Amino acid sequence: MATLPLTFSPSRLFHRHYGAKPQQPRLAASVPLLPRRGAASARRLYCTPGAGGGNEVSVPPPPVAEQQGEAPKEEDEYTLLAVTGSDFNEVIMIVDSPATRYLLLDTNRNVHSVLPKTGVWTNSYWDEFVSLPAAVPRGPVALLGLGAGTAAHLMLKFYPWLQLVGWEIDPKIIELSRDYFGLSDLEKETESGGSLSVRIGDALSPSATIEGGFTGIVVDLFADGKIIPQLQEVETWLQIAKMLMSDGRIMVNCGGADAAVSLADDTGPSSWVQNPTIKALCAAFPGQLNWKRLSEKDSVNYVALTGPLPNLDEWSTSVPIELSTKVKQWIPCELA
Numbered sequence: 001m002a003t004l005p006l007t008f009s010p011s012r013l014f015h016r017h018y019g020a021k022p023q024q025p026r027l028a029a030s031v032p033l034l035p036r037r038g039a040a041s042a043r044r045l046y047c048t049p050g051a052g053g054g055n056e057v058s059v060p061p062p063p064v065a066e067q068q069g070e071a072p073k074e075e076d077e078y079t080l081l082a083v084t085g086s087d088f089n090e091v092i093m094i095v096d097s098p099a100t101r102y103l104l105l106d107t108n109r110n111v112h113s114v115l116p117k118t119g120v121w122t123n124s125y126w127d128e129f130v131s132l133p134a135a136v137p138r139g140p141v142a143l144l145g146l147g148a149g150t151a152a153h154l155m156l157k158f159y160p161w162l163q164l165v166g167w168e169i170d171p172k173i174i175e176l177s178r179d180y181f182g183l184s185d186l187e188k189e190t191e192s193g194g195s196l197s198v199r200i201g202d203a204l205s206p207s208a209t210i211e212g213g214f215t216g217i218v219v220d221l222f223a224d225g226k227i228i229p230q231l232q233e234v235e236t237w238l239q240i241a242k243m244l245m246s247d248g249r250i251m252v253n254c255g256g257a258d259a260a261v262s263l264a265d266d267t268g269p270s271s272w273v274q275n276p277t278i279k280a281l282c283a284a285f286p287g288q289l290n291w292k293r294l295s296e297k298d299s300v301n302y303v304a305l306t307g308p309l310p311n312l313d314e315w316s317t318s319v320p321i322e323l324s325t326k327v328k329q330w331i332p333c334e335l336a
Contacts (some may be wrong), residue, residue, distance in 0.1 A: 077097070077098075078095055078097045080095055081101075081180055084176075085172075086171075086173075088172075089105045089170055089173070091104070091105065091106060091107055091109070092172060092176065098118070099118045100115065100116055100117060100118075102115075106224055106225055108225050110225045113177070115153065115181050115182070121154075122154070125301045126150045127322075128294075128323075129218050129220075130158055130319065130320060131319045131326070131327050132155075132216045134315060134318040135307075135310045135315055136247065137248070139214065139215030139245060139248075140164070140210060140215060141164055141217070142208075142218065143164060143220070144203035144208070144219045144221055144240075145167070145220035145222070146167060148173065149166070149182075149186055151218055153181075156194055156195075158320050160190040160194045163194060163195065163197075164197065165196075165210060165214075166198055167208055168200060183198070206239075213245040213248065214244055216248055218252075219231070219253070222255070231277050233280060234284045236280075237280060237285070241284070248307075249306050249307045250306040252277065252303060254275050254281075254302040254304050255302065256302070278333065287332075289304060290304065290307075290309050290331060290332050290333065291303065291332075304333075305330060309332050310330075
């Protein structure tokens with residue numbers, strides 16, 4: 001029986017998309033299936049009519065179920081809603097489950113966006129972005145690396161007055177996200193006046209800005225499962241900082257460590273040096289950078305925040321209660 005490839009790879013989970021080198025689209029079915037290591041049992045993925053020929057595919061348990069500490073259920077089923085490609089992504093897949101909808105990109109099937117259906121939170125780095133509006137003056141916020149709008153959904157849920165401007169380089173992703181991830185709903189003005197404005201193009205282009213600048217910028221730019229190399233350069237961050245208003249801040253998904261490390265070895269005041277993006281940020285903003293590392297169940301990504309360390313007690317009382325403890329985990333970058 002023919003199989004359609006799909007892999008949830010823990011080492012590549014929750015990476016975002018940026019301007020990958022243009023590629024000619026090809027059928028996803030021509031890429032070999034690589035089972036996830038340690039998967040206790042496979043689940044079945046059923047293709048909906050028109051999504052890929054009606055193939056039935058064995059896939060490992062979904063990553064989000066593991067991160068939430070829930071044992072995957074034997075009766076879980078995953079439906080392939082769409083599979084295609086574009087000039088920027090050789091493979092684009094929309095996968096559905098009873099609890100979560102996924103956007104998968106790249107031949108490695110990296111999860112780039114999720115849409116929880118039975119709750120609000122993703123239990124991954126996207127949740128951290130919800131704390132940014134409470135740490136900056138009121139004003140527009142940029143999302144550099146929009147994907148299917150996971151961060152935008154969360155931020156407008158808790159700050160319905162927020163004016164978001166999101167950049168995504170792949171128009172096919174925007175098209176699919178409007179159809180399958182409710183992105184078009186975010187583009188409508190809320191009762192409080194907030195909305196998402198979608199911009200298709202290079203998030204690092206000089207034209208990726210607005211008059212007056214942003215009070216906050218979220219940076220989540222990945223290609224082929226890796227943070228784009230420009231974000232490991234000091235000059236890139238100095239240019240992004242020019243997009244900010246006075247007292248504005250940048251919050252960044254910095255990916256993982258440069259090499260595999262255990263959580264026990266990664267809690268010291270200088271352990272951020274294991275991440276090359278944070279090293280570049282620290283050089284660009286000396287004495288004005290903070291970091292934290294998500295716990296292993298929360299995808300072991302580093303996140304960074306520019307500016308002086310906020311008053312953690314005040315910050316914790318101004319964010320949704322689910323984040324009140326998490327914001328107290330931020331610490332300044334300090335050289336050994």
